[in-house]
Amino acid sequence: MNHVYTVIVLIIFAVVVSTSQFVGNPIHCWHPAEFKGWYEKYAEYYCWISNTYVVSFSETLPVDIGERKEREITYYQWVPLILALQAFMFKFPNVVWKLLHPNCGxxxxxxxxxxxxxxxxxxxxxxxxxxxxxxxxxxxxxxERNYSWNRYVAAREKVSKICCIICSKRSGTYLSGLFLFVKILYMANVIGQFFLLNAFMATDYNVFGFEVLKGLSENTPWRDSPRFPRVTFCDFEIRQLQNIQRFTIQCVLPINLFNEKIFIFLWFWFFFIAFVSAYNLLVWCFTIVFxxxxxxxxxxxxxxxxxxxxxxxxxxxxxxxxxxxxxxxxxxxxxxxxxxxxxxxxxxxxxxxxxxxxxxxxxxxxxxxxxxxxxxxxxxxxxxxxxxx
Structure with missing residues (x-):
């Protein structure tokens, strides 16, 4: 569930999003009348590689540039990379197991x-x-047995009998201890994914799924999510000799249609994986420790x-x-x-x-x-x- 199916799901999503970015047009902007031809392309490319910011239509556009920067969304360009990183993190515990378990002999x-x-x-x-x-x-x-006996070996044997998680080939706990350690890595990874996405999207992603369920239970219509805005604003400056002109244009992010559905699915999937991993870890702890x-x-x-x-x-x-x-x-x-x-x-x-x-x-x-x-x-x-x- 962790190192096969989840990795496949994340890689598929990464390919879908990257295809939408590099094959299609991930951003469209409403340009001033004086923008013609390659001016429009320049503005869209600039707004895509820089960060756009969100202001609802019920608010007045902030005059302060610093306030606009505080509202910037910075994640949408990097979604394929973050999905690839997540796939690696789900595969990493399995890599640890494959690299270390042959050392048991x-x-x-x-x-x-x-x-x-x-x-x-x-x-x-x-x-x-x-x-x-x-x-x-x-x-x-x-x-793989102790054939010499001294105080150090006696102490290690005693500790390994009390806590079999202590990995020791001579004490006969290397494989089982390593296996439990890998199970703990799986559990720590799936919980850490929520905190990673919180930091990546600068939002409370860990409660995102509960908000979706609340909206569905109240039969509220599906609206634009504040975490994945589709209409944003972009500021950029054009220099003509010594004259610097600042333009503010309105853009739409079709890519966030994919991002929103992908991260909703991932929230419920990670929640399910966390539950399964926790149950599996408890079962194996009970099986091995006692x-x-x-x-x-x-x-x-x-x-x-x-x-x-x-x-x-x-x-x-x-x-x-x-x-x-x-x-x-x-x-x-x-x-x-x-x-x-x-x-x-x-x-x-x-x-x-x-x-x-x-x-x-x-x-x-x-x-x-x-x-x-x-x-x-x-x-x-x-x-x-x-x-x-």
Whole structure:
């Protein structure tokens, strides 16, 4: 919604407005009688590149030049550029994600493509792809882990467990933290668009949509908007030797017919995008920040294949999610689910669960069958007993 559809909409509007400016005639002026031929063109070009000002017909034209400058509208020449800038700003968070997420050490696009291939492969080929994905993720999880332990690493691990937004590859929070950061960028951008247009048009653009809705609810006729005036005035001076003459002419801006409709649509579109982005950010914050969600996510797929046979398996499942997969591993599984199907995720989680069990079986157990906490390294640097179910 942000970096694809909104960008396309803004680029289309930028092309429409720029075409109206450079192909058609964006301004027409009522000239004095002495203006003939190229004098008329000169006056219109001058009034277009300079700024016109607004005075309603119920008012007297101000005599003070400074007062006229205070009423100038300065945005209409730059509308295509501001729309292009807005398109870039909506694309920017996606650019940040694409540039930074490969630093996690995993080719996420390749994993997603492999997951998609499993849906068209034969049973044997499908299982081979699942096993290859599981092996690849297993090596990645082992590589991006803390194998040295000191006070700095212990403090960083503790902070990352409290707040998973702290990006750390070794703590298993880089991808999820970066993802939340990008979501925050999307939200900040769409809210900032209202303030940007406020400054650009020097009007209260953030209440523009409410004024339109109020007018529609009152069944008032559609009138000339004060934010997008169609009739304006322009002052310019002509020098003839030492004689300087000032002319004031009345102009009409047909381009504001397009600008008004475009920015009305953009107000409602940005409002909708802000709502969707806020909801999406809250959902992902709840999904990533709360640790119980990762255990629930993994447990759901392990139950499908009946992998949790007893209480020990359920205890081990929590360590599988918290210490083996960690937040980044669970995040990758969530991305695979959203881009393929639950069936693929079920097989992938099961394959990784078996690899995890194989590693635990190679470590000695206590007499009661529980794993020794000190033997859990490198899956966890915490020396604590298994949590209760």
């Amino acid at each position: 995993l080719n996420l696009n390749k994993i997603v493509n492999m997951a998609d291939q499993t849906q068209l492969a034969n049973p044997k080929g499908r299982q081979d792809i699942i096993d290859h994905m599981a092996s690849h993720l297993d090596k990645w999880l082992d590589t 640790k119980r969600n990762r255990v629930s996510f993994v447990k759901k797929y392990l139950k499908i294949t009946d992998q949790l046979q007893n209480g020990f398996d359920r205890k081990l499942c929590q360590r599988f999610a918290d210490s083996y997969l960690r937040e980044d591993g669970v995040f990758v599984l969530r991305i695979v689910t959203r881009n393929s199907s639950d069936l693929v995720t079920t097989d992938l989680v099961t394959a990784m669960w078996r690899k995890f069990q194989e590693k635990q079986n190679r470590r000695p157990n206590n007499d009661d069958g529980t794993l020794r906490p000190e033997e859990m390294s490198p899956l966890s640097n915490e020396k604590q007993p298994l949590p209760e179910d």
